[in-house]
Amino acid sequence: MHPEDLQRLVTLRMPFGKHAGTLIADLPGPYLAWFAREGFPEGQIGWLLALMHEIDHNGLNELLEPLRHQD
Template sequence: MKPEDLLTLVRMPMPYGKYAGRLIADLPGPYLAWFAREGFPDGELGRLLALMHEIDHNGLGELLTPLRRR
């Protein structure tokens, strides 16, 4: 993980699927858990979804709050 990845989570929208257009940081936990079970996509998107899953699963979502205010 790079520190700037956290900022990307609050700025990058999900590019496809049921939650297309929703910020990765705002994706629901069950959706992230589905990716964890079924497999994350390749590349940067998959890496960011895996990071968001870890943040959500461990109850660390408040880490992103200060970044949303920027």
């Protein structure tokens, strides 16, 4: 993981599916858990979804708050 991956979670939006347009960091836990069970997509979006799932599953969402408020 790179520090910029965390920044991407609060700036990139889900490009497809039920929650298209939602920031990756704002995706609901059950949606992330579904990907964990069914398989994450390939590429950067899959990596970011897996990272967000780990953050959410371990209750670490508050770690992203300072990144949301950067200029």
